[in-house]
Amino acid sequence: MIKIEGLYKTFWGNEGDVEALKNINLRIEKGDIFGIMGLSGAGKSTLIRCINRLEEPTKGRIYIDGKDITKLDKNELRDMRRNIGMIFQHFNLLSRKNCRENIAFPLKIMKYDKNKIEKRVDELLEIVDLKDKKTAYPSQLSGGQKQRVAIARALATNPKILLCDEATSALDPNTTLSILELLKNINKKLGITIVMITHQMEVIKQVCNKVAVISDGSIIEEGNTYEVFSKPSHKVTKSFIQDVSLNLDKSYMDNPDNTTIIRITFLDEKAKEPLIYKTIKKFDIEINILSGKMSSIQERTYGNLVVGLRGDEKKVEEAIDYLKNQGIIVEELKLNGSIN
């Protein structure tokens, strides 16, 4: 379990100070795949690097299994780091060592004996499914394979926590999926707590059970992934979600024929009901679907629709009220010709 309390990080520079983290409070439970999402420069890397003290916090406490790691001296810090694996966007493998040697590296550092290292490396190659690449050098591997080697290396010493700093940001979508699958399996089979930072919402949706959204050095939203993404409360979170699930064309908004435009978000079983059809029938208005998408977060469905309503002004208002009472989220984007 990781508990972060009142964490601040300021970089003092010649061109002024950067307050990269401001009063961060987080609780990450054992077994979580905890996502930290934010735009570039939000402070994600700084935050995750504070957890293994690659970055020294300016103020605040970080407890790992009850122990305040901000108080550790150099030797204790090295021991602590051996219990926390880390992977990176650019893999950071040793270029002149092959897969086997790269994976053996953390074990050599801990002075394991040769036979034990050999055995452990084979186990790890099996876990990441790279047995046939044992003697290949990083330059001979694809991005996904390099990240697999990096994952094996990070897991070599049986850490309890795995930190991932944009681990899939340099990979194509298919490779990203396979790496995320691997991480999910590792979390399930080995019970490792995973902390994952990314600017890609899809990544969080795929694997994280919890998410915190960071903006300008502060956590602005936090909770269960499904809750946060289906009912985002902060505008930064909303922008993330709209960014991937809906591209509302400006021409729809500007079109005078679309007098009223609303965004509807369906959750779970509501997503399967024929609500639009029912509304049309009940109120005798036109509902024009402008844009929409069904997605799933953590194996739960949610739908997002942008529709234009046309018809009698009063009827349209009633229809909106009706929809709001159906337990779905309705957001008015344009009402009677005026854009919200």
Place this chain on the structure above:
Amino acid sequence: MEVLIESIKKVALLIPVPLFETLYMVLASTLFSVILGLPLGIITAISEEGHIWERRGLNRILNGLVNITRSFPFIILMIAVFPLTKLIVGKRIGTTAAIVPLTIAAIPFVARLVETAIKEISPGIIEAALSMGADIKQIIFRVLIPEALPSIASGITLTIINLIGYSAMAGAIGGGGLGNLAIRYGYQGFQEDVMIGTVIVLILMVQIIQSIGSRIYNKLVK
């Protein structure tokens, strides 16, 4: 034709000893300058701001030292270190004595190239090692040196070639070697064939060292 054969015979007889002297001076000074320059370069690199062993004061001193030594013209350096040479070797000129100034001239060169090679290593790789709990010693010997090895090897090739040039200058003031041969026979003795022969041998030597160096570099890069 006969004249040419005569010349080749003469040069072939004259060359071996000076060639051996040159190789001896160059290789010995390369060895010593690497032994001393390698740690100096490593310490300069890692003591820099933001690196794994930040020591700003020390870093400034080492950088200053390297710059000062590098700015000395070799001829002047050689004379300036006469007292030190005398102390170490027992005499101020001669083939063995020349090794002292050659080494001193090459140390900052080696230190700089090692420093550059280490600073070229991606900070991410060092960070990954830190995240695994490696200490500074482990990072130096298991990450920095191995990763920088190809660049260091090609830098050493360049050092050897530079030292061949310097050793010729050392030869001019009594250090022996090919430089001495060229000056004595070619310049002072007006024997152009010896001069040309020496130049050809020097060119061949540089070519051979360069191609061995390139081969080693290619072997090291993965």
